[in-house]
Amino acid sequence: MAEPKVNELMEKIVSLCKRRGFVFQSSEIYGGINGFWDYGPLGAELKRNVKELWWTTMTRQREDVAGLEATIIMHPQIWRASGHVDTFCDPMCDCLLTKKRFRADQIDAQSGNAYHYTGAKDSASGKEIVEPYAVLLPAGKPPESARKTASQFYQLRGLQNVELLGERTEKVENSTRYNPENGSLLTEPRPFNLMFKTYVGPVESEEGIAYLRPETAQAIFAQFKNVLETSRQKVPFGVCQVGKAFRNEVTPRNFTFRSREFEQMELEFFIKPDEVVEAISGSVAVVDETKHPGEPQPNWGWKAWHTYWVEERVRFYENIGLSRETLGFHRQTPEELAHYARACVDILFKFPFSKRDEQGNVLGDELEGIAARSDFDLSQHERFSGKPMGVFDDELRVAWAKLDDAKKQELSDRYYNARLKYLTKVNKSDVPVEKLEKDAKEDAEGLAKGQYIPHVIEPSAGVDRLILALISNAYSEVTSTDEKGKSETRVIMKFHPRVAPFKVGVFPLLKNKPELVKRALEVRDLLRPHMNVFYDDGGSMGKRYARQDEAGTPFGVTIDFDTLGEKGPELLDTVTLRDRDTSKQERVKISDLLPLLLGKIR
Numbered sequence: 001m002a003e004p005k006v007n008e009l010m011e012k013i014v015s016l017c018k019r020r021g022f023v024f025q026s027s028e029i030y031g032g033i034n035g036f037w038d039y040g041p042l043g044a045e046l047k048r049n050v051k052e053l054w055w056t057t058m059t060r061q062r063e064d065v066a067g068l069e070a071t072i073i074m075h076p077q078i079w080r081a082s083g084h085v086d087t088f089c090d091p092m093c094d095c096l097l098t099k100k101r102f103r104a105d106q107i108d109a110q111s112g113n114a115y116h117y118t119g120a121k122d123s124a125s126g127k128e129i130v131e132p133y134a135v136l137l138p139a140g141k142p143p144e145s146a147r148k149t150a151s152q153f154y155q156l157r158g159l160q161n162v163e164l165l166g167e168r169t170e171k172v173e174n175s176t177r178y179n180p181e182n183g184s185l186l187t188e189p190r191p192f193n194l195m196f197k198t199y200v201g202p203v204e205s206e207e208g209i210a211y212l213r214p215e216t217a218q219a220i221f222a223q224f225k226n227v228l229e230t231s232r233q234k235v236p237f238g239v240c241q242v243g244k245a246f247r248n249e250v251t252p253r254n255f256t257f258r259s260r261e262f263e264q265m266e267l268e269f270f271i272k273p274d275e276v277v278e279a280i281s282g283s284v285a286v287v288d289e290t291k292h293p294g295e296p297q298p299n300w301g302w303k304a305w306h307t308y309w310v311e312e313r314v315r316f317y318e319n320i321g322l323s324r325e326t327l328g329f330h331r332q333t334p335e336e337l338a339h340y341a342r343a344c345v346d347i348l349f350k351f352p353f354s355k356r357d358e359q360g361n362v363l364g365d366e367l368e369g370i371a372a373r374s375d376f377d378l379s380q381h382e383r384f385s386g387k388p389m390g391v392f393d394d395e396l397r398v399a400w401a402k403l404d405d406a407k408k409q410e411l412s413d414r415y416y417n418a419r420l421k422y423l424t425k426v427n428k429s430d431v432p433v434e435k436l437e438k439d440a441k442e443d444a445e446g447l448a449k450g451q452y453i454p455h456v457i458e459p460s461a462g463v464d465r466l467i468l469a470l471i472s473n474a475y476s477e478v479t480s481t482d483e484k485g486k487s488e489t490r491v492i493m494k495f496h497p498r499v500a501p502f503k504v505g506v507f508p509l510l511k512n513k514p515e516l517v518k519r520a521l522e523v524r525d526l527l528r529p530h531m532n533v534f535y536d537d538g539g540s541m542g543k544r545y546a547r548q549d550e551a552g553t554p555f556g557v558t559i560d561f562d563t564l565g566e567k568g569p570e571l572l573d574t575v576t577l578r579d580r581d582t583s584k585q586e587r588v589k590i591s592d593l594l595p596l597l598l599g600k601i602r
């Protein structure tokens with residue numbers, strides 16, 4: 001079975017990324033390293049703009065979010081508490097013939113006839129190997145092909161003149177036990193922990209084992225109390241972080257989409273448990289989960305906050321040029337949810353490699369997940385570190401005292417049950433039930449004193465996936481035909497001006513006219529403190545525009561003889577301003593240029 005043909009558009013995008021310096025293969029001169037990518041001059045600028053916009057939107061423009069920048073390597077207990085040491089695994093299997101590794105849950109199901117063998121013997125030496133093996137062939141393919149593959153399998157195990165033993169056939173429907181590329185049987189799936197291990201200190205011993213963080217989120221939970229105490233925030237509030245994450249993915253794929261080193265932009269937004277909201281506000285708001293619920297309200301429970309953050313994140317994407325039509329949404333089913341999550345909505349982007357449904361609609365792949373993580377993480381860090389992770393909320397203490405006994409009982413019962421459920425789940429059968437009940441009771445009694453462990457809503461986005469989405473979204477081609485009938489196709493990267501690597505190109509009409517160059521450099525220096533400017537004096541104007549179109553620069557400013565007033569005083573100190581997407585040019589006074597451009601790029 002042939003390797004599926006890589007999407008043609010994706011090939012063009014990958015080639016443009018290299019040719020124009022958006023993305024390079026890491027360590028390319030040594031043949032590259034699978035799952036690692038470098039960002040070239042344009043990619044680095046694009047990435048910086050995206051991270052800066054995320055940070056500004058999520059922190060600087062909000063009253064209720066503070067920032068954090070934590071280390072990549074942290075105490076290994078963090079990853080035990082979070083569950084990563086035990087459960088951050090993908091099922092992995094290998095092709096028994098080629099040793100190629102697959103993620104068992106990503107193998108396309110195959111149907112056909114399976115040819116099973118009990119073993120093989122060498123017809124010359126009589127040596128026998130008793131090792132079952134099987135090959136799957138699509139219906140109609142001659143059995144010889146299976147025998148050839150099986151013979152190769154036993155040859156690799158030391159037989160030269162292979163005589164296959166015990167052949168039997170079986171009809172197989174939708175099986176993921178065979179390599180889709182050659183039909184060979186795969187090994188049984190086994191869990192593979194995705195964390196990269198390293199050693200801290202000079203001795204490579206068990207005690208020195210540490211992990212490269214597989215997500216930025218855990219540092220936020222571990223530093224929750226420090227941020228709370230130093231930022232003067234009160235629940236509800238969030239802590240956000242942008243930084244590297246590492247996962248030893250079994251099969252990195254689709255260019256940068258699934259990498260082994262990547263960056264995340266994560267917000268952990270801490271909220272009051274619903275019982276606390278109800279005690280303070282009398283009831284918990286019921287929201288329509290299909291639309292933005294508006295400005296945050298004191299009576300919002302986790303569902304309202306979850307809906308709010310999904311919609312806020314969609315607005316962010318719209319603001320940088322990804323329209324709703326380019327996005328998709330996936331509400332995770334209970335089976336798909338991570339062990340800690342109550343709900344999770346994935347925001348998808350329709351990548352060129354995304355699969356289609358039966359009607360031919362592109363489904364999209366995950367750009368960001370917005371999870372409602374309950375109080376799992378803070379509770380786990382409290383349990384593992386022995387340090388209290390709860391908060392004291394005087395508003396709750398005062399409100400609780402005013403509740404009637406029936407309401408107190410109802411809310412504390414609900415809180416008790418939620419805590420008992422959590423404690424039972426994480427302690428399994430290691431702790432006696434009576435002890436768990438006692439701990440849950442103490443937690444519920446804390447409500448009256450104004451104490452609780454905050455819940456969390458987590459919008460978690462991948463920088464590299466967003467960059468790939470922006471590049472895919474921006475890619476467009478225009479074909480023009482000249483008078484001689486020769487047609488030429490050019491690429492225009494239609495980045496939203498907010499994210500474009502360079503905002504404006506500045507061009508002197510001729511580079512050998514000192515007056516033009518002088519004026520062009522003055523314009524460059526006027527704009528440069530406020531935006532990223534690309535100065536280009538090489539080649540024809542058409543070539544320079546085309547280069548900037550390919551880099552995605554939304555505006556071009558040309559300084560010509562009119563600027564110098566050679567055609568009359570009315571055009572003195574004016575320039576042409578060209579729009580990348582329409583190619584339209586307008587004459588603008590240099591003194592108006594900065595406010596005009598600032599208005600367009602912000």
Ligand code: GAP
Nearest residue numbers: 215217257258259262367368369460461462465
């Ligand atoms: N703290 C939650 C968390 O890490 P996740 O869904 O595993 O959740 C969040 O990751 C985001 O990180 C994803 O939506 C994706 O954008 C990005 N991401 C995850 N694994 C990635 C990988 N191997 N390569 C590139 N981006 C990745």
